Amino acid sequence: MKERLLLGVDLGTTATKAALYHPDGVLVSESRAEVPLQHPEPGCVEQDLDDFYDSAAQAVRECLSAAAIPPSEVAGVAFDSQMAGLGAIDEAFRPATRFDSWLDMRCQPYIEELNRTHVERITALTGCPPTCNHGPKMLWWMHERPEESRRIAKFVMPTCYVAGRLTGLSAEEAYIDYTFLHFTAAADARAGVWSLELCESLGLDRTRLPRIVEPWTVIGEVQVEPARAFGLCPGTPVAAGCGDTAAGALGAGVVRPGMLLDTAGTASVLACCTDRFAADLETRALVVMRSVIPGIWNPLAYIGGGGLALRWFREQFSGGDYDAMFEEVDRAPAGCDGLIFSPHLGGRICPAAPAMRGAWLGFSWGHSRSHFIRAIAEGVAYEYAYYLRILQSLWPEQQLLEARVIGGGAQSPTWNQIKADVLNVPFRRVLRAESATWGSALIAGRACGLIPDLAEAALTGSPVEESCYRPDPSLRGTYDRATSRYLEWQRALEVGFEQYA
Helix, strand or coil, rough: CCCCCCEEEEEECCCEEEEEECCCCCEEEEEEEEECEEECCCCCEEEEEEHHHHHHHHHHHHHHHHCCHHHHHHEEEEEECCCCEEEEEEECCCEEECCEECCCCHHHHHHHHHHHHHHHHHHHHCCCCCCCCCCHHHHHHHHHHHHHHHCCEEECHHHHHHHHHHHHHHHHHHHHHHHHHHHHEEEEECCEEHHHHHHHCCCCCCHHCCCCECCCEEEEEEEEEHHHHHHHCCCCCCEEEEEEEHHHHHHHHCCCEEECCCCCCCCCCEECCCCCCCCCCCCCCCEEECCCCCCEEEEEEEECCCCHHHHHHHHHCCCCCCHHHHHHHCCCCCCCCCCCECCCCCCCCCCCCCCCCCCEECCCCCHHHHHHHHHHHHHHHHHHHHHHHHHHCCCCCCCCCEEEEECHHHHHHHHCCCCCCCCCEEEECCCCCCCHHHHHHHHHHHHHHHCCCCHHHHHHHCCCCCEEEEECHHHHHHHHHHHHHHHHHHHHHHHHHCCCC
């Protein structure tokens, strides 16, 4: 009897990763292919939709070759992709525009306009205030590139473009799955439908928006010509897939209310699981994303360069490797003797304060380099603590169970312990290098009938460290005071940077 394996493909910003798994989560093989970023002019960051397709074909071919299995053993395929960028296709399901990356800020005037005129309704209905995502980007293309805009049949995500070409979809069959809806500025996320109210208010053409589907919807089967490019069997089922953050949460087993996910990467993302929708109308810091799991929501917020701040410090002042840096962290006391670091070197994302920049505050003759490095690690944790204060005001009934941590920063016991102490939540490291590809593979398994219960499969197939980083009760007072001091400085910095921008 032949094996039945699941293929998950993560369409990232600079690389596409493909991985083949057994239904119980055991990794068979994996591969990656680079994806170019293009900078045609200052402030402009674009990509080609065909580069996502070509890199996916390369990564899948190499992954299957490494596994040395017949393609007929692949039971199903699903893709996940970066979430806030925007692509578009014409009537022939070919790119109508370049892919407008989430890193591209040309739409800033439209973000500001929507925040002046429609912020309450957009936040209330989508769960996300206007930011650098689909709504402002659609308006930018409509008003700033009208000739190109006239060619657009549907706005699409990379998941739809790659899966659509693989399965031969028509433009009318283009889709978006519900994990992306918070980023659209045009959806009623709770109902899972496009909002006629928002579309009319923003002047968006509803006919250019794709159909909304569940992540495990089988959108088609691999066609003959694409099968050759990917090394797959014609007729292999392809699922709709989801956004990369949603796939990462699923693949890390963060599927029960009260669980947290810390993505400790270039950006630092903190997400939670809750069982009801609530929009953050007061601070507009939390983005409320639908989980892949029905009935579960993932309120989240992120720092544009949490891990990037450490890399910057290492390159400019430290040298050596991260292990050596974190050895220095242990030489400074909790709370850094009053030294505070603001991690928003490229502007604050959640809530939006684009004029903000990084800062060290309160240093004196007695502070050493160890203090400065520890202050970076603590600054990320204090920002996370701010997110949790908002979370607990919106979901006061929610008991926090544990945080699971993924990404490069997860390898640091010192940083995991600092976060556990500041947040007063146990931290566990996920013992899987790539959570997103496993999340997509789980969705493929649900689509082809090999995985009937996604939540259960995610919990059992996502191994974590048996031991965990438990909060030190003796540091509770120190870190509560430090967090409050950090938040007071954030308010002052926002005013100051805005005033002198």
